[in-house]
Amino acid sequence: MGVLTVSTVEIADHLVVRVGGECDMSVSDELAVALTAATASSPRTEVDLGALRFVDSSGLHVLVMAYHAAQSRRAVLYVTNAVGMVATVLELTGVGALLAPPSQDAR
Secondary structure, three states: OOOEEEEEEEEOOEEEEEEEEEEOOOOHHHHHHHHHHHHHHOOEEEEEEEEEEEEOHHHHHHHHHHHHHHHHOOOEEEEEOOOHHHHHHHHHHOHHHHOOOOOHHHO
């Protein structure tokens, strides 16, 4: 079973959802709830994965669904600070490119 930590802070013009620990099927609903709330209340949501050590396909699914939900609201959701195995999984699956931070011009 994964142990997931999720916290949300408001920084300047956007929300930052900080995710840590492990995100697997047993805890992915917690991430979904946090991302749904963030994207519903902010036009721009950064998902900081710097403290996330593990993510499986259910966690990736939550990230992609949150991205699409934000897009449907004309909002932006992107990930930052992925490292190690999490960065590798995002890169290999193509999810990292989908959830890349917007360019400075797009903001």
